[in-house]
Amino acid sequence: MKKTLFFIVTVCSFALPAAAMDIKAITAKLTAGNPQFKNKKAWPTLVGDEYFLKEKWEKGRILIWDVKKSLEKGAGKRRSKVDGSDPANWINAATGKAAAALPDMKTDIILPDSDVPYTASLRQRSVRQMFCRHVTIGRNAALAPIYGRGGFQIAGNLWIHPEGSIKTGMWALLFIGEKHTFVRYDWPKDGKLKKIHDERLITPYEKHGDPHKQPWWTNLIATYMRHTKSENASTEVIGFVALADEIAIQSGVFVVGRNSRFVTVGPSAVSVDKA
Numbered sequence: 001m002k003k004t005l006f007f008i009v010t011v012c013s014f015a016l017p018a019a020a021m022d023i024k025a026i027t028a029k030l031t032a033g034n035p036q037f038k039n040k041k042a043w044p045t046l047v048g049d050e051y052f053l054k055e056k057w058e059k060g061r062i063l064i065w066d067v068k069k070s071l072e073k074g075a076g077k078r079r080s081k082v083d084g085s086d087p088a089n090w091i092n093a094a095t096g097k098a099a100a101a102l103p104d105m106k107t108d109i110i111l112p113d114s115d116v117p118y119t120a121s122l123r124q125r126s127v128r129q130m131f132c133r134h135v136t137i138g139r140n141a142a143l144a145p146i147y148g149r150g151g152f153q154i155a156g157n158l159w160i161h162p163e164g165s166i167k168t169g170m171w172a173l174l175f176i177g178e179k180h181t182f183v184r185y186d187w188p189k190d191g192k193l194k195k196i197h198d199e200r201l202i203t204p205y206e207k208h209g210d211p212h213k214q215p216w217w218t219n220l221i222a223t224y225m226r227h228t229k230s231e232n233a234s235t236e237v238i239g240f241v242a243l244a245d246e247i248a249i250q251s252g253v254f255v256v257g258r259n260s261r262f263v264t265v266g267p268s269a270v271s272v273d274k275a
Contacts, residue, residue, distance in 0.1 A: 023093050026064055026112050032134035032157035033062065033108040035182075045258050051180035051234045052157070060106045060133055062093035065141070067111075070118035084143075085122040085130075103132035105155040105177070111141035111164070119144055119167075129153060137164035144168075151226075158221075160185045166221050173222035175252075178230045182257075184238035185221065193219065193240065197261050216242040216265050227254050237262050249273065 027034065030042050037043055037053055046053070066089050069082045082089050090099040090109070103109050109132050111120055121144035122130060133156035137143050144167045151172035156179065160166060166173075175181070187194040193215060223244040227235060229252025236255040243264045248271045256262045264270070 021064065021066075021068070021091060021096070021112075023064065023091070023096060026110060027062060027093055029113075030159070030161075031108075031110055031136040032159040032184075033057070033060075033110075033136070035157065035159070045238075047258070050182075050236060050257070051253075051255070052182045052236055055180045057133075057156070057179070058106075060108055061103075062108045062110065063090040063099050063103055064093055065089070065109070065111045065120045066091050066098075067114055067118060067141075070120070071114075071116055082120070083122065084120045089120075103130065105131045105133055105153075107132050108134040108136070108156065110136045111138050111143055113138035113161070114140045116140065117142070131155070135159070135166075137161065137166060139163045141165075142167060151224075152222075154181075155179070157181045158183045160221070162186045162189050165219070168222040170223050172224040172226055174226045174228060175235045176228055178233050180234045180236075182236045182238050183221075183241055185219065185241055186239050188219065197240065197259075216240075216263055217244075220244050220265070224248075226250060227252055229253075247271065 030036055030039070035043075037046060065084070066082070069089055073082050084090070085102065087099040087102050090103075091097070092099045093110075117140045119142040129151055131153045133154070135143070135154055135156070135158045137160045139161055140163055142165045151174050152168055153174040153176050155177035158166075159182075175183070187197075196215060219240070220242050225243050225247050227249045229235065231251060232253070234253035234255055236257045237260045238257045240261040240263070245264065247264060250271075250273050
């Protein structure tokens, strides 16, 4: 009897890994550590006398948030399942591998742009405070830094791009160190806050009103802020900075830049120590 041979072809499906993080492209963008001051389109209001323009920085470690993990474990959720207090969730830009240690005052952190919102949160209550140097928060990225009373301490520049945000909850954001720096929060693209600013409108505080309905509320950088820099070190606001409650300028120089705004949304105390 004639035999017929049958060939069974097995098609194996392999889950191909997502494209590797393009570290070079991320670090080449406008960041707090790579501000590219000569880019006039990015810095249209600079006139040359800003203190931070003269500052020199040593090369430091750069950690980039592993966005892929955030997207795999619930992007857009209020509380991220990916814990930023675990170094393994940060990518060391120098090696392309998971970081071995959390950021310190010689470390820059970058939360890259994303088409899908995500949050990098530090959820371990045992971590009482966080230090870092330059902080960059990209489009659709949110940094929820800390539970602890020590707060989130920044020794370098802070740049929050449009549609990015920082959420410190009830704890403080502290600006520290011996360097001249900037805090830049780019105006939202819808133009509403910029219109309020350009028309020099004052948003009144309503004694029995809902503070969450304040136009600045969705763009707060912190509940409390402390400025404890060395005597001759400065921080300059570029764009706008809004806070929910108390502000303490305890030492150093704090500057609200040209065509910029510094505001608190409630009847808060603003304490400025003697220079």
